[in-house]
Amino acid sequence: MKRIVTATVRNQSGVLNRITGVMSRRQFNIESISVGHMESSNESRMTFVVHVDNLQQIEQLIKQLHKQIDVLKVSDITDEAMIARELALIKVATVQATRAEIYSLIEPFRASVIDVGKDSIIVQVTGTQDKVEALIELLRPYGLKEIARTGVTAFTRSTKKQEKQQMMIIH
């Protein structure tokens, strides 16, 4: 099962290495990691997506991470009401005949073309993992030259009663 875990860490040399060390020793399958500064510049916020066999595994991982120096807070937010988004840049092969087709294809995804080359364009899309993957699959037949994904970043919603609305918000 896929779990989304967020961690707040102090910006100290080695903290990221200790965290990846814990996951590597326990052979965790990490799908994505993203790390960025927080509002306080002394702290960073990490979001990682891991695959585990059962909930005990993720509980153990969180316990282990909590023990690390400079790790301030770790939570598995998968089952909470939360917002998870990622950004992908997709370089797609184009010829004159397919360009307009691709433009109309990406429009419902609120994706945008941020660079146009002679034989390729770069599409930028933001959304849930499912949305990003759906767009990648749609563009695959045209020829994917390169994909860069940031990995998911996530946090819990403002109001906890909104689980049911989660599916309705698409961008």
Add this chain to the structure above:
Amino acid sequence: MKRIVTATVRNQSGVLNRITGVMSRRQFNIESISVGHMESSNESRMTFVVHVDNLQQIEQLIKQLHKQIDVLKVSDITDEAMIARELALIKVATVQATRAEIYSLIEPFRASVIDVGKDSIIVQVTGTQDKVEALIELLRPYGLKEIARTGVTAFTRSTKKQEKQQMMIIH
């Protein structure tokens, strides 16, 4: 100076730990890291932003990373014609009087409100680091409750002659 480095790695347990180990031993100051799957599901693409004192340091880092098992390719793309984007989710405190104000403020950034709570909203913005930071500064006076940033993801442009146009593309 700030450098943007991309790496292609095999999805093997421990590769991320070896990479962060190299940076930690050499006390590199990592600003952000993002790791996501590539078009081939056996490889991942990492983008990291590091601060170094001189170019020699970054050359050494790249050499060291190249020596690691399962690291396929490492490049410093800072000086190339490239596209670098990140995604930020910003939870801002709101009261009824400021809500409309915040909406009009974020509009030129092509940012969108993806969640509305009783006393806060969540703003999603995609763009260059400068753009994301400019919006964060604009929203700061209203009260920042939480920020989650993915870190930069980047790749080189399709056509290499476009350096001059880079400044004109804002979203």
